[in-house]
Each structure stands twice: as structure tokens, then as C-alpha cells.
Amino acid sequence: MNFHKKLNYKDKVVKVANDLLIQNDCVNLLDVLCRMNWLDISHIYRWKDGLEDNLESYMQSTPEKRAEVYHIFEEWSAKLPSIEAPWKFHSIITEGKKLQVLDGCQTDLELLFSRHFHSRDLSSRKKTTLHKKLTQKPDLRVFIKTGKDDDTCKKCNTTIYRKNFIYTEAHTVYCLDCAGLGQLVFLPSGDATLSRRAKKFTRKFAEVVEFNKRRKRYERRGILVEEEALEIAKRSCESDASERAVKRLKSTEKRVEEDKNFTSEFCFKVKQLFPNCPADEVNAISEHATVRGSGRVGRTAAAKKLDDESIRLAVIAYIRHKHTDYDRLLINRTPKKTCRRLIQPVLQKKLKSWEV
Numbered sequence: 001m002n003f004h005k006k007l008n009y010k011d012k013v014v015k016v017a018n019d020l021l022i023q024n025d026c027v028n029l030l031d032v033l034c035r036m037n038w039l040d041i042s043h044i045y046r047w048k049d050g051l052e053d054n055l056e057s058y059m060q061s062t063p064e065k066r067a068e069v070y071h072i073f074e075e076w077s078a079k080l081p082s083i084e085a086p087w088k089f090h091s092i093i094t095e096g097k098k099l100q101v102l103d104g105c106q107t108d109l110e111l112l113f114s115r116h117f118h119s120r121d122l123s124s125r126k127k128t129t130l131h132k133k134l135t136q137k138p139d140l141r142v143f144i145k146t147g148k149d150d151d152t153c154k155k156c157n158t159t160i161y162r163k164n165f166i167y168t169e170a171h172t173v174y175c176l177d178c179a180g181l182g183q184l185v186f187l188p189s190g191d192a193t194l195s196r197r198a199k200k201f202t203r204k205f206a207e208v209v210e211f212n213k214r215r216k217r218y219e220r221r222g223i224l225v226e227e228e229a230l231e232i233a234k235r236s237c238e239s240d241a242s243e244r245a246v247k248r249l250k251s252t253e254k255r256v257e258e259d260k261n262f263t264s265e266f267c268f269k270v271k272q273l274f275p276n277c278p279a280d281e282v283n284a285i286s287e288h289a290t291v292r293g294s295g296r297v298g299r300t301a302a303a304k305k306l307d308d309e310s311i312r313l314a315v316i317a318y319i320r321h322k323h324t325d326y327d328r329l330l331i332n333r334t335p336k337k338t339c340r341r342l343i344q345p346v347l348q349k350k351l352k353s354w355e356v
């Protein structure tokens with residue numbers, strides 16, 4: 001970021017555009033303006049929600065400088081392939097509309113804003129995914145109402161209570177009937193095959209999410225599909241249930257075998273790097289670090305390649321918990337940073353004694 005400050009805005013355009021192209025495989029002029037802090041993402045969200053007529057009044061800098069930025073971006077992108085996907089406000093309450101970035105009719109520039117440039121060597125699979133992402137209507141989202149206060153549907157005035165389904169658009173609340181989703185039935189998450197098949201057979205679909213206050217994020221709770229589609233999906237799942245059970249068993253066995261192999265390779269590497277570590281502790285370190293789904297150091301991408309640093313981190317984590325006062329200090333509410341500092345001498349001594 002500091003590097004950006006040293007560049008003038010003209011050089012910055014090219015640098016930012018190149019960075020974005022590498023990071024996202026795709027770049028649009030709006031992304032560039034955002035990354036340059038000339039446009040705030042919150043305004044883009046409001047605009048996409050149909051709450052703003054255009055974005056020009058929210059853009060930083062002078063019209064002259066902006067024109068120059070557009071020009072530089074146009075030149076930079078001239079030789080790149082692009083997907084044309086005009087920005088749209090998707091609505092199921094009103095008609096929906098094509099969104100205009102600038103105030104007034106500036107067709108050539110609007111066209112530039114609608115182009116999503118990608119690199120020439122993008123694989124055809126990635127290109128197809130990108131094309132889908134840019135041109136397909138996004139999935140509808142329905143929320144499970146949280147919070148104490150009731151809401152009222154803007155169209156029919158029905159009260160929407162806590163835990164009811166709610167549809168929002170342009171910051172306005174609607175009941176499912178008014179959103180045209182009232183005929184759908186709820187299928188809770190849990191059976192991935194059933195959900196996938198029901199989604200395939202239904203003509204109307206919405207994802208159901210709920211805000212998890214503790215984790216501060218929206219979590220998927222299930223889907224809304226047509227009742228008929230759900231019945232077909234259920235029948236199709238029943239018909240091949242035994243076949244799928246056999247497949248599931250086989251893949252579980254395969255995973256167990258893979259995990260076993262990985263743990264023993266991990267063991268071998270620990271022994272190699274820490275030859276004085278007792279055998280039972282080598283096993284304990286490896287088994288603990290490589291538990292699937294644990295998110296521990298042994299499951300990271302680097303550790304899967306059995307990289308020295310990851311092995312070392314797993315050993316350090318083990319020593320910290322087994323051979324130092326770390327856990328006791330934590331229980332006594334010592335801040336994590338202080339705990340880590342206090343245990344360093346003991347930890348380093350143990351680590352060294354295993355290394356030599």
C-alpha cells in the first residue's frame with residue numbers, strides 16, 4: 001500500500017489494474033477505482049441494490065483526472081480479451097434495470113465500464129466459470145429473521161416475526177408471498193445429494209441464510225424449492241440410496257487409508273528433523289497435527305507437502321502444550337502474547353535438545 005502512495009495516479013492505474021488481473025483473473029474499471037480509493041465499495045453495494053441512480057457523484061478526484069484514468073485504463077486493456085456484462089439490478093419485486101455508472105449519457109464510457117478484462121492465457125474452464133459468474137442472474141437469497149423487533153412487509157403489511165422467512169430488496173422488507181416465493185417449501189441443509197437434486201428439478205429456487213451473531217456472519221440453513229421438485233428429488237435419492245451408501249463407505253475407507261499414510265510420512269519427517277525426540281512423542285505430534293478437519297498446522301497446504309517449517313511449527317505447538325506452563329498461564333488469563341514470551345526459554349531448550 002505504501003508503494004501506491006509513492007506513485008502518481010497515472011502510474012497507479014496500470015499497477016492496480018495489473019495487480020487485480022493477477023489476483024482475480026479479471027478486472028473491471030470499477031475494481032480499479034475502488035482499489036485506488038476513488039470509490040467506496042459501500043456505494044457500489046447501494047448502487048447494485050438499486051438505491052443509487054449512478055456512481056459518479058461518489059467518485060473522488062476531479063472529472064478531468066477521472067477522464068484521464070479512464071483513458072489510461074482503456075489503453076492498458078486494449079489488447080486484452082473481455083467479457084461484456086453490463087451491470088444490472090436484479091429485482092423480483094419490480095422490473096429490474098440496467099445500471100448506469102455515470103451521470104448522463106456517455107455510451108462509450110458505459111461500454112468500457114461493462115467490460116470485464118481477463119488475461120489471454122486463462123484456461124477455457126476458468127473462462128466459462130467467469131462468464132457464468134458475470135452474466136448469470138445471482139441466486140435469490142432469503143433470510144431467517146433475527147432480532148427482537150418484528151418487521152412488516154412493504155407490500156401487504158403482514159407482520160414478519162422472528163424466525164420467519166424474509167426477503168429484502170433495496171433495503172425494503174417483503175414477505176415470501178409478495179416476493180413470489182410463497183409456494184416454495186423449505187429443505188434444511190444436511191443432505192447434500194437431496195439438496196443438489198431438488199435444486200436441479202426446481203424452476204424457482206432461493207438460498208436460505210441466517211445471521212450468526214456469535215460468529216458475525218451469515219450461514220446457510222437450507223434452500224427453498226418447489227414441492228414437486230423436492231418429491232422427485234426424494235424419490236430419486238431413495239432409488240439409489242444403497243448404491244450411494246456403498247460409494248460413501250468406499251470413499252471413507254480411502255480417506256482413512258490416505259490419512260494413515262500421511263500421518264506416517266509426517267512421523268518420518270519429524271524423526272528426520274528432530275532425531276532426539278522420543279518415539280512416543282513423535283507419534284503424538286504427528287497424530288495430533290494431521291487430524292483431518294482440525295485446521296491444525298499439519299493440515300495446511302504447506303504441511304501437506306511436508307515442508308520443514310510446517311513440521312517445525314507442529315513440534316513447537318506440541319512442546320508448548322506438553323512441556324511448558326503455556327496452558328496453565330492461559331487458564332490464569334495471562335494474555336496469549338505474554339504466555340508465548342514467558343515460555344520461550346523452556347520451549348527453545350526442548351526444541352534444541354530434540355534437534356541435535
Ligand SMILES: [Zn+2]
Nearest residue numbers: 153156175178
Ligand atoms: Zn407481503
